[in-house]
Amino acid sequence: MSSVSSSAVLGPVTQVVTAGVATFADDLAGQGVAVTRVDWRPPLGAGEPDLADVAVDARRIEANAAAVRRMIAAGAELVDVRPAREVLGLETGQFLHAGPPIGWDRASGPMRGALIGAALFEGIAETPEAAQAWLSGDAAGSSGGPDLAPCHSRGGVGPMAGVVSPGMWLFEVRDPGSGRTSWCSLNEGLGKVLRYGAYGPEVITRLRWMAGVLGPMMQRAVRRSGAVDVKAIIAQMLHMGDEGHNRNRAGTLMLLRELLPALIEGGEEPAALADVVRFVSGNDHFFLNLVMPACKLAAGAAAGIEGSTVVTVMARNGTDFGIQTAGTGDRWFTAPADTPEGLFLAGYGPQDANPDIGDSAITETAGVGGFAMAAAPAIARLVGGTAAAAVETTGRMYEIALGENPAFTVPALDFRGTPTGIDVTRVVRTGILPQINTGMAGRVAGTGQVGAGLVTPPAQCFTQALAALADNARKAAESS
Amino acid sequence: MPVSAAQGRQAVEHVEVRRGEYHDSVTLMMAGRAVATVPGVSRALVAMGTDVNRTLLADLGHPAPAAGPADLVIAFTAPDRPTETAALEALATALTPAVPTAGNTPPGLPHPRTTGAALSRTGAVLTLISTPGLAAVPEAMESLQYGASVVIFSDNVPVHHEIRLKDEAGRRGLLVMGPDCGTVVLHGTGLGFTNVTRPGPVSLVAASGTGAQHLMSLLDAAGAGIRHCLGVGGRDLTEDVAGRSTHAALDALAADDETELIAVVSKPPHPSVARSIEDHAARLPKPVQLAFLGPGRPTLTQTAETILAALGRRPPAAWPSWPAAAPATAEPKSAAGRGRTIRGLFSGGTLCAEAEAVLTGTPCAIDLTDFGDDAYTRGRPHPMIDNTVRLRAFAEAAEDPEVGVVLLDVVLGRGAHADPAGELASAVRRCGAPVVVSLCGTAGDPQGLEHQARAFAEAGASVYLSNAEAATAAARLAAQSEGSL
Known part of the structure; x- marks a missing residue:
C-alpha cells in the first residue's frame, strides 16, 4: 500500500517549477500560477544516458548526503611542522608534485623548473644543466632519474608546481574528529620562487633558510602553543575580505597572531625571530599553505563513498587537469589544462602564461577560493571588476554544489554558507564549470610568477568521471 | 555567415551557428515558422544542431556547418539582403521570451539551471518537466529529492528509469505523473494539454492523456465538473510498471473529500495489473469507474454516461455534433466510387485505439495511425501543436483511391494548437472523400469549441464531440462506397 499523502499531492497549485517547453x-x-522556470539546456558531451543512469542509482542520494555531511564536519588543526623526510618517509631522489601523475617528458616549463630547483636544493646536482640531465634520465651513470608521484597520492597538497623533496618542511594538519592528517609545504612568498618554476640562486638560498631557520622555528612555536585551529581562522578570514585562495592576507595575520606569543616565549634569537616574523607578515599568501591542507582534509572526508558523485580532488600539473570523485576511488580523470585569464605582473602578458598548475584548486573543491568570491570584493578585479560580479560568481557555484558550509559564511550573501560539495552530475547538467582563482606561472622554466587570474577545469574531466560513475551505477543496479 | 556576392538582387544563403544558444522544440518550431513565412524566404530551418537536424539541413541543400546538440542552427535562402534582414528580425522576435525567463530569482543569483536549484528557492511542491526524454530523468529524480511531485510530459524515458522514479516517489509519499503524461488537472489548474472544464465532483486517474481529455470534455458538455485529473503515463498499467502511480493516485483521491467519484482511464492494462487495480478500487470508500478501453469494452462515451448516471444526472439525449455543410461549389463529398478503407489520422493514442475498437467487426477496412506515438514525435513537435505531419498524411489520403473516408481527431484546449481548423479545414475542403472529425474540447477552451466545429463543418466535415460516434459515422459513410459498386 502506498503512503501517498493527499495533502502533499493534491494541495492547491500556487507555485510550479518548470523545465522544458516554454509554452507550458x-x-x-x-x-x-507562480512559475519558476529552469533555464534548462542540453548537458555537456551528450551525457544524457550516463546522467539518467546515475540519477536512478539507489545509492546516490544518501551517498551524496553523507559526502557533504562529512566534508562540512571535517575540522583542521595545525599540529606540527616537520621535514618531508620525517612526515612522509620521503627518500633522496623521491619528489612529489602537484596535479595528476606526470613524467619529465610531458612536464611543463614551471614543473621542470621546480624539479630542477628541488634537485639543486637536495644536492643531487650542482648545476641546473646537471639537474636537468639527471631528471630527464640522460645523466651518465645516473640511477634512472627521479621517482615522481602526485602530492595527492600521499594525502597532501602542493601549490603551483607543488614540488616537495625530502628536505623541505611541511605543515601537518589534523582533523580532530577522525584523526586523519594532511600536509602542505611552507609558502615561499611571491615572485621568483620554486613553486612558480624559478630555480635561481636566490630561490635555493631561500629554500635553505626555510629548512634551516623558518621550519624549525615554526615547529617549536606550534609545539609550544599547541594545536592551532585552522578551520576557525578560515571562517574568520572570509569575514575579512579573504577568499582563501588568491587572497589570504587576513588569514596570514591571524596565524601570526596565534603563534607570536609562543615564538616570543621560546627565547628565539632576536635577529632570526625578526627575520621569520618579517617573512611571514610580508607574505600575504603564507596562510594559503594551511588553507590548502585544511581543504584537503575536508574534501578527503568524502573520498571512498560508493555511489557518491561529489568531486574530492581538482588538481593541475601544468599540463593536465585532473579530478577525482568520491565514488571512483583514486582514479584520475584528466584532460589538457586550460590557461588562466587575468591580470599580469609588469612586463608579462598572456603569451607568457603556462597552462593551469597546482593543487590549490583543492580550496574550490572544499567550497572556498573562487566559490567564496563574494567574500573578497578586494580582488573583484579578477572577475570583471565589480563586487556584483563577485557575488554572481559565488551565486553561480551554488548551482553545481550540493550543500552549503555553515562554518564558512559570506557576509555579502547575508551569511549564507559557501557552496560546498561539487556534484559531477550538476556540472554536466548545467554546463557550469567550477570557478577557480589561481596564480599564473611563466611558461618558461625559471621565470616565476607572471600574474593571477581565473580558470575553469576542462569539461572532459567531468564527462569522463560521469561515465565511470554511470558504469559503477549500472554494475550496482545489476548486482542488487 | 551568409554566402553570396554583394549584388543586391542575388539570392542569399544564410547559414549561421549560434554556439550554446538553446531553445526548446516548440519555441524553435514557432521561430522556424516565423522565418519561413517571411515572403520570399525558402528552405528555412531553425533547429538545434542534432544529427537528425543536420541531415535535414543537408536535405534542404544547405552546407552542413560544425554544430552540436547545444548549438542553434539557422539556415534559409532569401532572394535579397532586405529579405534576409527581415527574416532575421522575425527570428529575433520569435526567440524573445514573451515573459521573463525565470521568476523567483533573487538579485545577484543566476537563473536556476536545475530543478533542484529552482525548488530550493521556492516552496513549490510540483514540477512540470518537458525536456527531451532521457534528460527528464535527473530532473524528475531531483524534484522528488526536494519534496515535489512531478509531472513528466517527456516521452522516450526508459521503463527501468520510470520504475525507479516511481519507487522513489512511493518512498517519499509523492506522485510521479508520467512519463509521457500529457494531461494533469489539479484544482482546475491545467498542466500540459488540458481542456477548460467546470469544477465538480469527478476526479480522474489517467494512463492516457487524450482519453482523459475526451472523458472530461464529454462530462463538461453534460454539465458535470472535474476536480482533479492525475495523469500516470501510458506505461503505468503495464506488467513492468504494475500500476505504481495509479495505486498512489487512487489513495490520494480516496483521501480527497471533494472527490465523489473516481474514474480510471487507460488502454487495456496487463491482466494482473487490471486485477490489482480492481481490488484496490473495491477497497476504497467511494465509487470508482474503471474505463479500461478495448474491443468489447465500454467506450469513453459509454463510460461518461455511466458516470453521469452514478452522479444522478441524466446523460444528454444526444452528444453534440455538427453535420457537414453542403459545399457551395465542389462536388458533394461521397465515398461512392472510392475504396472502403477508413484512413484514420490521429493525434491522440487513446482516441485512435477507441476508434479501432469501435470499427473492428464492421465490414470496412481500417488503417488508423496515431501520429502522437513516440515513433513520430522523436525530435518533432506533437501533432496536437504542429499539423505538418498530419497535413502531409491528409494529402496522401486524399490522393489514395482506396481511401473511402478520412477520420481524424482534433484536440483543443490549453497547450494545443491555437487554431487547428485554420490549418486543417483547407485540407478537408480539398479532400474528395468524406471527412469525419472527432473534436475533443469544451466551451471554455481558448480555441472555442463551437467556432472550431463550425469551421470544420463548413469545410465539409462531419464533426462529433463523441469519438465513438465519430468512428461509427465513419463506418456508416464507408459502407456507402460498397453500395455504389
Whole structure:
C-alpha cells in the first residue's frame, strides 16, 4: 500500500517549477500560477544516458548526503611542522608534485623548473644543466632519474608546481574528529620562487633558510602553543575580505597572531625571530599553505563513498587537469589544462602564461577560493571588476554544489554558507564549470610568477568521471 | 555567415551557428515558422544542431556547418539582403521570451539551471518537466529529492528509469505523473494539454492523456465538473510498471473529500495489473469507474454516461455534433466510387485505439495511425501543436483511391494548437472523400469549441464531440462506397 499523502499531492497549485517547453510555463503563468522556470539546456558531451543512469542509482542520494555531511564536519588543526623526510618517509631522489601523475617528458616549463630547483636544493646536482640531465634520465651513470608521484597520492597538497623533496618542511594538519592528517609545504612568498618554476640562486638560498631557520622555528612555536585551529581562522578570514585562495592576507595575520606569543616565549634569537616574523607578515599568501591542507582534509572526508558523485580532488600539473570523485576511488580523470585569464605582473602578458598548475584548486573543491568570491570584493578585479560580479560568481557555484558550509559564511550573501560539495552530475547538467582563482606561472622554466587570474577545469574531466560513475551505477543496479 | 556576392538582387544563403544558444522544440518550431513565412524566404530551418537536424539541413541543400546538440542552427535562402534582414528580425522576435525567463530569482543569483536549484528557492511542491526524454530523468529524480511531485510530459524515458522514479516517489509519499503524461488537472489548474472544464465532483486517474481529455470534455458538455485529473503515463498499467502511480493516485483521491467519484482511464492494462487495480478500487470508500478501453469494452462515451448516471444526472439525449455543410461549389463529398478503407489520422493514442475498437467487426477496412506515438514525435513537435505531419498524411489520403473516408481527431484546449481548423479545414475542403472529425474540447477552451466545429463543418466535415460516434459515422459513410459498386 502506498503512503501517498493527499495533502502533499493534491494541495492547491500556487507555485510550479518548470523545465522544458516554454509554452507550458506560459500556460501556467496565464492561469495565475507562480512559475519558476529552469533555464534548462542540453548537458555537456551528450551525457544524457550516463546522467539518467546515475540519477536512478539507489545509492546516490544518501551517498551524496553523507559526502557533504562529512566534508562540512571535517575540522583542521595545525599540529606540527616537520621535514618531508620525517612526515612522509620521503627518500633522496623521491619528489612529489602537484596535479595528476606526470613524467619529465610531458612536464611543463614551471614543473621542470621546480624539479630542477628541488634537485639543486637536495644536492643531487650542482648545476641546473646537471639537474636537468639527471631528471630527464640522460645523466651518465645516473640511477634512472627521479621517482615522481602526485602530492595527492600521499594525502597532501602542493601549490603551483607543488614540488616537495625530502628536505623541505611541511605543515601537518589534523582533523580532530577522525584523526586523519594532511600536509602542505611552507609558502615561499611571491615572485621568483620554486613553486612558480624559478630555480635561481636566490630561490635555493631561500629554500635553505626555510629548512634551516623558518621550519624549525615554526615547529617549536606550534609545539609550544599547541594545536592551532585552522578551520576557525578560515571562517574568520572570509569575514575579512579573504577568499582563501588568491587572497589570504587576513588569514596570514591571524596565524601570526596565534603563534607570536609562543615564538616570543621560546627565547628565539632576536635577529632570526625578526627575520621569520618579517617573512611571514610580508607574505600575504603564507596562510594559503594551511588553507590548502585544511581543504584537503575536508574534501578527503568524502573520498571512498560508493555511489557518491561529489568531486574530492581538482588538481593541475601544468599540463593536465585532473579530478577525482568520491565514488571512483583514486582514479584520475584528466584532460589538457586550460590557461588562466587575468591580470599580469609588469612586463608579462598572456603569451607568457603556462597552462593551469597546482593543487590549490583543492580550496574550490572544499567550497572556498573562487566559490567564496563574494567574500573578497578586494580582488573583484579578477572577475570583471565589480563586487556584483563577485557575488554572481559565488551565486553561480551554488548551482553545481550540493550543500552549503555553515562554518564558512559570506557576509555579502547575508551569511549564507559557501557552496560546498561539487556534484559531477550538476556540472554536466548545467554546463557550469567550477570557478577557480589561481596564480599564473611563466611558461618558461625559471621565470616565476607572471600574474593571477581565473580558470575553469576542462569539461572532459567531468564527462569522463560521469561515465565511470554511470558504469559503477549500472554494475550496482545489476548486482542488487 | 551568409554566402553570396554583394549584388543586391542575388539570392542569399544564410547559414549561421549560434554556439550554446538553446531553445526548446516548440519555441524553435514557432521561430522556424516565423522565418519561413517571411515572403520570399525558402528552405528555412531553425533547429538545434542534432544529427537528425543536420541531415535535414543537408536535405534542404544547405552546407552542413560544425554544430552540436547545444548549438542553434539557422539556415534559409532569401532572394535579397532586405529579405534576409527581415527574416532575421522575425527570428529575433520569435526567440524573445514573451515573459521573463525565470521568476523567483533573487538579485545577484543566476537563473536556476536545475530543478533542484529552482525548488530550493521556492516552496513549490510540483514540477512540470518537458525536456527531451532521457534528460527528464535527473530532473524528475531531483524534484522528488526536494519534496515535489512531478509531472513528466517527456516521452522516450526508459521503463527501468520510470520504475525507479516511481519507487522513489512511493518512498517519499509523492506522485510521479508520467512519463509521457500529457494531461494533469489539479484544482482546475491545467498542466500540459488540458481542456477548460467546470469544477465538480469527478476526479480522474489517467494512463492516457487524450482519453482523459475526451472523458472530461464529454462530462463538461453534460454539465458535470472535474476536480482533479492525475495523469500516470501510458506505461503505468503495464506488467513492468504494475500500476505504481495509479495505486498512489487512487489513495490520494480516496483521501480527497471533494472527490465523489473516481474514474480510471487507460488502454487495456496487463491482466494482473487490471486485477490489482480492481481490488484496490473495491477497497476504497467511494465509487470508482474503471474505463479500461478495448474491443468489447465500454467506450469513453459509454463510460461518461455511466458516470453521469452514478452522479444522478441524466446523460444528454444526444452528444453534440455538427453535420457537414453542403459545399457551395465542389462536388458533394461521397465515398461512392472510392475504396472502403477508413484512413484514420490521429493525434491522440487513446482516441485512435477507441476508434479501432469501435470499427473492428464492421465490414470496412481500417488503417488508423496515431501520429502522437513516440515513433513520430522523436525530435518533432506533437501533432496536437504542429499539423505538418498530419497535413502531409491528409494529402496522401486524399490522393489514395482506396481511401473511402478520412477520420481524424482534433484536440483543443490549453497547450494545443491555437487554431487547428485554420490549418486543417483547407485540407478537408480539398479532400474528395468524406471527412469525419472527432473534436475533443469544451466551451471554455481558448480555441472555442463551437467556432472550431463550425469551421470544420463548413469545410465539409462531419464533426462529433463523441469519438465513438465519430468512428461509427465513419463506418456508416464507408459502407456507402460498397453500395455504389
